[in-house]
Amino acid sequence: MKPFLVDTHCHLHFPAYDADREQVLERMNEKNIWALTIGTAIGNARNAIKLAESTEGIWATVGLHPSHTTSDHVDTDEGEVHEHDLTVEGLVALARSSKKVVAIGEAGLDFYRLPEEREAAIQKQEKVFRTHIEAAKQLDLPLVVHCRDALSRLAEILEETGYAKGVVHSFTGTWEEAKPLLDLGMHIAVNGIATFPLRKGKDPSTAINETIKRIPVERLLVETDAPWLAPNTYRGKRNEPSYVEEVAKHAAHVRGVTLEEIAKQTTENARALFLI
Numbered sequence: 127m128k129p130f131l132v133d134t135h136c137h138l139h140f141p142a143y144d145a146d147r148e149q150v151l152e153r154m155n156e157k158n159i160w161a162l163t164i165g166t167a168i169g170n171a172r173n174a175i176k177l178a179e180s181t182e183g184i185w186a187t188v189g190l191h192p193s194h195t196t197s198d199h200v201d202t203d204e205g206e207v208h209e210h211d212l213t214v215e216g217l218v219a220l221a222r223s224s225k226k227v228v229a230i231g232e233a234g235l236d237f238y239r240l241p242e243e244r245e246a247a248i249q250k251q252e253k254v255f256r257t258h259i260e261a262a263k264q265l266d267l268p269l270v271v272h273c274r275d276a277l278s279r280l281a282e283i284l285e286e287t288g289y290a291k292g293v294v295h296s297f298t299g300t301w302e303e304a305k306p307l308l309d310l311g312m313h314i315a316v317n318g319i320a321t322f323p324l325r326k327g328k329d330p331s332t333a334i335n336e337t338i339k340r341i342p343v344e345r346l347l348v349e350t351d352a353p354w355l356a357p358n359t360y361r362g363k364r365n366e367p368s369y370v371e372e373v374a375k376h377a378a379h380v381r382g383v384t385l386e387e388i389a390k391q392t393t394e395n396a397r398a399l400f401l402i
């Protein structure tokens with residue numbers, strides 16, 4: 127059966143769901159929602175694969191989040207993250223270990239929170255990102271890209287490597303920032319941030335709503351980034367994939383179309399990109 131919506135970015139294998147994962151999956155089932163559970167390091171990507179292998183409607187990705195390349199910071203929310211050195215061969219082998227791995231990432235650039243050795247950290251992130259791009263190229267899989275405060279550099283790297291197949295997730299940028307990425311061929315995924323109430327002045331949700339309005343509809347994807355960033359209706363609570371409906375409702379409202387239309391289109395987009 128076709129899904130109603132696809133949450134293209136969540137972390138359902140994280141310990142945040144250990145106590146009640148069955149119920150979370152049940153709520154997704156009731157709404158007929160599929161999801162990609164995104165690995166942020168090699169250790170937890172293995173858990174993502176395990177969950178995808180044992181659950182219908184769940185797919186996995188393998189990658190190393192840029193913030194984990196440059197710090198020894200361990201976020202217990204994510205399970206194990208200590209693998210700093212990864213290789214193209216290692217990524218390719220892990221991706222090939224299961225038919226349910228449908229993308230490489232999350233990987234990318236995060237210049238928002240860098241350690242003191244800024245330049246070295248940026249170099250390291252770029253090197254690790256290129257490793258992911260090379261693996262994705264070899265496998266012909268899409269990339270799941272995380273990018274914070276580095277959108278123009280991202281566009282440069284994607285253009286230079288000639289591999290711009292995939293999605294820039296948790297997008298909050300302006301139309302001017304989105305345009306070069308779309309021109310290269312990337313998809314853009316939006317999440318609960320777009321539903322946050324508008325504030326005065328320079329407000330990220332104003333920019334993202336303008337972007338949502340203008341993205342060619344065949345490049346738009348929806349996601350939750352659960353367990354973080356619950357949409358406004360559930361703000362402050364743990365997020366979960368079934369709340370992706372709120373994101374789709376919001377996108378429908380901004381574009382002036384029905385929820386059904388946005389659901390149908392973004393689901394088709396997700397299925398075509400990830401071949402699910």
Ligand SMILES: [Zn+2]
Binds near residue numbers: 232296
């Ligand atoms: Zn991310």
Ligand SMILES: [Zn+2]
Binds near residue numbers: 135232351
């Ligand atoms: Zn993520």
